[in-house]
Amino acid sequence: MTASPLPPDADWLRLDRQICFSLHAASRAFNGVYRVILKDLGLTYPQYLVMLVLWEQGDLPVKALGEQLRLDSGTLSPLVKRLEAAGLVRRERSAEDERSVRVHLTGEGTALRERALEVPRRIMSATGFDLAEVGELRARLDQLTAALDAAARTEAGAGR
């Protein structure tokens, strides 16, 4: 059947290409700008995220880092090892719970914060957005993430 060149569903495929491509592209573009700006600091974008959390909240177990950044140990373990190799953090087995590993900032890691302070402004200016627009976009994205996370759990078994 269906020799029609463009079934009605084709419009949906086109739309899907557009939206998922837009998000994918935006994420990679963001990543690219951070890559350029963070090169001076010797950090990658995910490494910068980890450092931001540590600067804000101090030493944390790997587990807590993973919860805040939604990264699992498979991603975080080697990443933190690279930060350690760079001399920015130290890893220490917790005394109370031998399973847990706390990530500590070194002096060098703490000092790097001073140089990182200019990063956000450079990013903001790169987006061309003002504070309100950034806030609005962020709210939208968080809403989207929440919906997608909820759906991911449901979809796992559904769809058949």
Place this chain on the structure above:
Amino acid sequence: MTASPLPPDADWLRLDRQICFSLHAASRAFNGVYRVILKDLGLTYPQYLVMLVLWEQGDLPVKALGEQLRLDSGTLSPLVKRLEAAGLVRRERSAEDERSVRVHLTGEGTALRERALEVPRRIMSATGFDLAEVGELRARLDQLTAALDAAARTEAGAGR
């Protein structure tokens, strides 16, 4: 000096953590939902993007695929090879330009489109957004991407 616990710049670092984390998380959440839905089709999210372009536009050289998806040959070459290994596409050296490789859909690759038609609706429902909201977000993201791309080129030499 500066024993003050939170310099004014700290607010910017916090904001930066929020916005870049939001985008990062949204992108990964989107990826996660696609991963679940595309598992039935045996495709990853980037592979699905390639198939969408091929379904829409027919056979294309690797170069054209890369331009549309903003992926370079380092990413695309192995990806297309995996699609070929899965029997969905064929690669053929172009006759006119021996440097160029055209990616052709196989019968199996073309047939897969039928099964992919339900993907967009499942994604849409997972987002919890309606058509207008998706369109608005997409416009915002494209605007952001354009600004970031322009800035990336400028920032390369600037910032010093």
Place this chain on the structure above:
DNA sequence: CACGATTGAGTTGTACACAACTGAATTACT
């Protein structure tokens, strides 16, 4: 026609991201 520059695909090396797994430590339950 010749030759240097450019182009298209592919390779190499590094760094995420994540599923699936391992192993050790801790907790829960009986």
Place this chain on the structure above:
DNA sequence: AGTAATTCAGTTGTGTACAACTCAATCGTG
């Protein structure tokens, strides 16, 4: 107390991303 279930970090394997590079084919210019 003693064992099963859980938790935390780490490892392994696959698949992107992307910079930097190679190599062959093609183009541009003299």
